[in-house]
Amino acid sequence: MSADYTPLPLSSLVESLLFVADGPVGLDQLASALEVKTKLIEEALKELEARYESRGLKIQRSGDRIQLTTAPAAASSIERFLGLEAVAHLSRPALETLAIIAYKQPVSRPQIESLRGVNCDGVIKSLLSKGLIEEVGRVDAPGRPIIFSTTPDFLQHFGLSSVSELPPLETALPESNGNNHSDLLKT
Known part of the structure; x- marks a missing residue:
């Protein structure tokens, strides 16, 4: 480890875990992996949500499960980049x-x-x-x-x-x- 090593803020660590996760992750799972209380994870998530307000990423919640996703406003650009058809319209x-x-x-x-x-x-x-x-x-x-x-x-x-x-x-x-x-x- 180099002498100029600076530990990352908790929000950056949470962001890293959400980035590598293959799907939604529970608050408890994040807290356990980072060895902190879930209240601190919630605070880190609020910080990330504020940071992402005008960015291409978004924190998505489903109950107590969290996922890092792309912003809906970027959907058409992402579909074009990936060569996907536009999302089918619902009847x-x-x-x-x-x-x-x-x-x-x-x-x-x-x-x-x-x-x-x-x-x-x-x-x-x-x-x-x-x-x-x-x-x-x-x-x-x-x-x-x-x-x-x-x-x-x-x-x-x-x-x-x-x-x-x-x-x-x-x-x-x-x-x-x-x-x-x-x-x-x-x-």
């Missing part, structure tokens, strides 16, 4: 189903179908294949229906760091034909 039924899952998660297929009033098998299969939703368990009820939640890919697709950044339901669902959509997702 209106897919968006409606995805909205129900995003706001009500975890939610079962019968609950989704009850809210939409139509069969959602095809739409759910499509959202699963796109990686925007995932199966997270089963309801302890007759038939044990599967329950769904959104994925980190959903957050990235819509440029969110966490589901808490979803717009309030009143602004997310427009009023139309006298229908009160704000009642749609109430429990």
